[in-house]
Amino acid sequence: MIEVKNVSKEFIKIDNKKKKSKFLADDSVSFKVNDGEILGLLGPNGAGKTTLLRIIAGIMEPTKGKVIIADKDLKDNEIELKKQMAFLSGNTKLYKDISCVELLKMCAAYYKMDKNIIDKRINEVVKRFDMDSFKNQRIGNLSTGQTQRVGVSRCVIHDPHYYILDEATSGLDIISSQVILDFIKEERDKGKCIIYSTHYMEEAENICNRVVLINKGKVIAIGTPKEIEKETNTTNIRDAFFKLIGGAK
Amino acid sequence: MDWSNIKITIFKELRGIVRDKKSFHKLLLLPLLIPFIIFLFGFLSDFMENSNYDVGINYTLSKEEKEILKKYDNIDFKVYKDDKELKEAYDNGEISGYIIKNDINYIIYTDQSLNSGAMIDYYASTYLEEYSRLKANQYLVDNNIDPNLVFNSITYSSESLAEEETDSMFIVLLSLPITYVLMIVVMACVTVATDATSGEKERGTLETILTFPVNSSDLVTGKYLATAILGLAIGLFSYLLTLPSIYVCSYIFESFKDLTITINFKIIFLALIVIVISTLLSAGVCIALSGKAKTYKEAQSSLQFVSFLPMIPYFVKIMEVDNKIFNLVPIANCGMALNDITMNKFDMNSLIIIFISTIFYIVLILIYISKQYKSEKTLFG
Numbered sequence: 001m002i003e004v005k006n007v008s009k010e011f012i013k014i015d016n017k018k019k020k021s022k023f024l025a026d027d028s029v030s031f032k033v034n035d036g037e038i039l040g041l042l043g044p045n046g047a048g049k050t051t052l053l054r055i056i057a058g059i060m061e062p063t064k065g066k067v068i069i070a071d072k073d074l075k076d077n078e079i080e081l082k083k084q085m086a087f088l089s090g091n092t093k094l095y096k097d098i099s100c101v102e103l104l105k106m107c108a109a110y111y112k113m114d115k116n117i118i119d120k121r122i123n124e125v126v127k128r129f130d131m132d133s134f135k136n137q138r139i140g141n142l143s144t145g146q147t148q149r150v151g152v153s154r155c156v157i158h159d160p161h162y163y164i165l166d167e168a169t170s171g172l173d174i175i176s177s178q179v180i181l182d183f184i185k186e187e188r189d190k191g192k193c194i195i196y197s198t199h200y201m202e203e204a205e206n207i208c209n210r211v212v213l214i215n216k217g218k219v220i221a222i223g224t225p226k227e228i229e230k231e232t233n234t235t236n237i238r239d240a241f242f243k244l245i246g247g248a249k
Numbered sequence: 250m251d252w253s254n255i256k257i258t259i260f261k262e263l264r265g266i267v268r269d270k271k272s273f274h275k276l277l278l279l280p281l282l283i284p285f286i287i288f289l290f291g292f293l294s295d296f297m298e299n300s301n302y303d304v305g306i307n308y309t310l311s312k313e314e315k316e317i318l319k320k321y322d323n324i325d326f327k328v329y330k331d332d333k334e335l336k337e338a339y340d341n342g343e344i345s346g347y348i349i350k351n352d353i354n355y356i357i358y359t360d361q362s363l364n365s366g367a368m369i370d371y372y373a374s375t376y377l378e379e380y381s382r383l384k385a386n387q388y389l390v391d392n393n394i395d396p397n398l399v400f401n402s403i404t405y406s407s408e409s410l411a412e413e414e415t416d417s418m419f420i421v422l423l424s425l426p427i428t429y430v431l432m433i434v435v436m437a438c439v440t441v442a443t444d445a446t447s448g449e450k451e452r453g454t455l456e457t458i459l460t461f462p463v464n465s466s467d468l469v470t471g472k473y474l475a476t477a478i479l480g481l482a483i484g485l486f487s488y489l490l491t492l493p494s495i496y497v498c499s500y501i502f503e504s505f506k507d508l509t510i511t512i513n514f515k516i517i518f519l520a521l522i523v524i525v526i527s528t529l530l531s532a533g534v535c536i537a538l539s540g541k542a543k544t545y546k547e548a549q550s551s552l553q554f555v556s557f558l559p560m561i562p563y564f565v566k567i568m569e570v571d572n573k574i575f576n577l578v579p580i581a582n583c584g585m586a587l588n589d590i591t592m593n594k595f596d597m598n599s600l601i602i603i604f605i606s607t608i609f610y611i612v613l614i615l616i617y618i619s620k621q622y623k624s625e626k627t628l629f630g
Contacts, residue, residue, distance in 0.1 A: 059459040082462035092460070093453030095261075097268040109257045110461040154457075 002033040002056065002162060002193055007065035009051050009217075025051040027217040028065070033195055035161075038188050040208030041197035042241065048217040049197045050089070053166045056195065057087035069162060083111055085162040086155035090170035096140030100131055100150045103139065104157050111158035125153045129179065145176035152180055156187075163187060163194040169203065181207055201238040213241055220244045250470065254463045258471020259478065262445045266479060272440050276479070279433045280487035284494040287426050291502035298504060302369050303327055305335045305347035317379050324372050345369055424588045426491050431559035431584045434484035434524065435531045439552045441479045442535030445472040447548035469536065469622040473615070477532035484524045492517075492591070519590045519600065526607045527583035531555070533614035534580070540621050559584040576602045579610045 009026045026048040033039040041049050054060040056067050058078045067074040069081050094103060101122060108118045126135050129149045134142055139150055148168075155163070165184065169177040185207060188194055198204050204211055205225045213221040213228070221228050221244055225237050232240040267273050301323050309328060310318070318324065327344060329335045335347040339358070346359035346369040357373045359366035382400070389396045449455045458468065499505040534555055542548035561581035576582050582603045589595035 054456075057460055059456065079462045079464065082460070085460070087460035089456065091453055092457045094457065095265065095454055096452075097265055106257060106261060107461070110254065110463060112253070112462070 001035060001070065002195065003068040004029055004031050004052070004056065005066050005068065006030055007052065007055055007062045007067065009048070009055060009060070010063040024217050026055070026062075029214070029217070029219055030065075031212050031219065031222055033193050035193045036188060036191045037209045038184060038194040038196050038207055040204035040211035041195060041214060042199065042201060042204050042211050042237065043214035044199060047214045049214060050091070050166055052214070053087070053089070053164050053195065053197055057085060057164045058082055059087070081162075083158065084160050085164065086158075086160040087164045087166070088151055088155045088168045089166035090168065091166070092151065094139045094147060094151060094154070097138060099138055100126070100135045100142075100153070103150065103154055107154045107157050113158055121157060121159075125157055128156075128183075129153050145172060148172055148176055149179060152183060156183075161192055163192060163196075165194065166197045167199070168196070169198070169200070177203075201236070201241065205237050211237065213237075213244060215241075215245050251464065251467050254467040255471040255474065258463075258468055259475045262441065262472055262475035263479060265444060266441055266475075269444070272444070276437050276440060276483055279436060280430075280483060280490055283426050283429060283487055283490045286429065287491070287494040287498055290425075291498040291505050294504035295502050297364060297368070299323065300365070300368070301325060302346070302365055302372070303344045304369055304373065305329050305338050305344040306350065307331055307335055307348075308350040313383055314376070314380055317376055317383070321372050321376060324369070324376075346373070348373055424592075426495070427588050427591050428559050428584055430484060430487040430491055430524075431527055431580070431587060432556060433487045434480045434528050435535075435556045435559060435580065437483040438476050438480040438528065438531040438535040439539075439549070439556060441476040442472075442532065442539045443542075443545055443548040443552065445475060446536060446539040447542040448545050450543065451545050465622040466619050469540075469618055473532055473536050473618065476536060477529050480528040480532055481525060484528050485521070488520060488524055488587075495591075516590055516593060519595070520587060522604065523583050523586045523590065526604060526611065527580060527587075529611050530579055530583075530607055530614065533611060533618060537614055537618045537621060540618065555580070561585075573599070577606050579607065583607060 007026055007029045008024055010022055010024055013021050013023050015021070029048075029052060031039070041052070043049050051060065055062045056074075058067075058074050058081065061075070069077075070084070072081060074081055098106070104122045104125065105118060108121065113121065126132055129152060131146070131149055131153065134146055139147060142150065152168070163184070168184075169180055172180070181203070184194060184196060188209075196204070196208060208225070210222065210224050211228065212219055221231070221240070223231070228237065228240045229235060232243045234240040234243055266276075303325050305327050307329055310326060318326070327338070329338060329347075332349055335344070335349065335358075338344045339347055345363075345365040346357065349356050349358065355377055357370055357377075359370045359373075361367050361370055386396045386400075389399055449458070459465075495505075535552055538551050538555070539548035542551055558578075558580040561575065561578060561584065575585055576599050586595065586600055586603045589599075
């Protein structure tokens with residue numbers, strides 16, 4: 001289980017006149033994600049989703065609040081917990097001058113995987129994401145869809161329990177997106193704990209057990225898509241979101 | 250410290266550089282230029298010393314002048330009818346300079362921006378000085394005056410205080426390739442450090458690596474050591490090319506004849522220490538400065554000045570400044586030490602100051618970069 005407790009993140013903004021001002025990217029955000037659940041994190045660009053996910057993934061520190069994973073404080077057990085986590089974002093890029101297999105070997109080494117099982121695990125992952133035809137090609141020579149598959153495969157090489165996925169299907173065609181979405185559902189069914197951020201509301205409605213709507217750094221609703229639609233008296237999450245922020249459709 | 254993570258990071262960074270063919274070939278090419286520069290310098294020095302210069306004159310050389318000019322075997326005089334013919338011959342390139350005599354006045358015409366002009370001016374002035382002295386001597390003898398009483402009322406001579414007789418300008422010029430060795434070290438460090446820090450930020454791979462179970466201190470140590478390893482490899486390769494090149498040239502070229510290069514264990518050992526500490530410091534400075542930059546371009550421009558630090562000792566040598574204070578200038582002091590060690594003219598006390606100050610700077614820079622890599626401003630720009 002992942003528990004986000006009153007997490008706030010403050011940044012310093014510098015305007016054109018070089019005047020500094022503080023702003024909260026995330027403001028007292030709290031929620032829980034259970035094992036065997038996909039929690040959708042929904043909100044427009046600049047809502048604070050990426051910052052929040054970076055905090056949960058342990059690559060940024062919160063200004064206030066804490067993240068508890070498997071009953072352990074992330075701050076005090078960062079390295080240990082990171083070994084069970086996978087972070088995939090549309091922004092994270094891969095090393096272009098190495099092949100998929102070389103990348104997977106490097107990741108396996110960072111995750112301290114047993115040397116005897118690395119090759120076997122790489123073969124499994126290559127097979128799972130249908131990468132056999134390009135596994136020895138340099139990543140820089142692959143198509144966007146192939147690269148994203150390599151990106152996912154590097155996340156799963158160590159068989160993590162916690163997935164933090166930030167707009168993982170952003171910019172992909174429907175076939176490549178479906179490969180990733182199917183994988184996420186499979187992992188959920190295996191009892192894994194998944195946070196899935198997207199600004200595609202319909203996509204979230206289809207795969208998420210529950211969703212957190214976030215706007216301007218604040219949580220504005222939490223629940224199953226049906227519960228939120230019922231509360232807001234709407235028929236879909238998109239309409240519910242606009243109703244909650246009081247904006248136009 | 251998790252050395253296995255540090256090793257993976259070092260391997261990752263070095264593989265990245267080796268696979269970036271353009272950068273890697275550039276780094277390999279820089280040391281290979283050293284023997285070429287030294288050989289070219291030797292060849293040009295010999296060529297300048299052995300060149301023949303044609304000088305036009307509008308008068309016939311006297312018996313005494315011919316006698317004096319026997320010493321100047323690289324100057325040939327050609328007689329022309331008048332000023333106009335001399336100018337034409339100069340313009341056509343038949344002669345490299347000319348002397349016009351009008352009664353007892355001689356005017357030397359040369360283009361001193363050219364080496365040939367400077368040499369002709371020097372030789373012609375020396376010969377005319379000697380001829381003038383001879384004429385004065387003859388006048389005094391004709392008038393029954395002892396020339397010694399006039400010209401040698403005092404006498405003087407010069408004695409060299411140098412342990413080995415070597416032209417100081419020559420040593421200054423030879424310090425160029427040694428300065429170049431340290432410049433190459435810094436350039437190698439700049440290439441690896443910019444790629445490992447701001448390059449990784451710009452390509453978006455820094456976020457990927459931060460998701461792994463790696464401490465930021467292990468990450469920055471790996472990047473720092475990768476930078477230092479490549480800088481050191483290139484630096485040693487450059488120095489090992491420099492020493493034999495100078496040594497071989499001292500047998501080939503006349504102008505290198507007086508130069509004594511001693512290659513022994515002590516010199517090589519001290520030189521290696523200097524290269525190691527200067528590389529460790531350069532790598533730290535490059536990681537610290539490029540880590541602050543948001544883009545690859547910004548990092549390269551902020552590191553440009555570091556490449557010029559090794560040039561300081563070269564200017565110090567030219568200006569013959571008392572260099573004690575420069576023993577504390579980071580990177581530049583290592584250049585100075587490497588120069589002195591190679592020429593076997595080092596002062597052990599200065600070397601100790603240089604070693605201690607550089608190790609102090611290395612420790613400071615390592616503390617700084619380990620703190621820097623905990624800052625989100627550095628990691629995410």
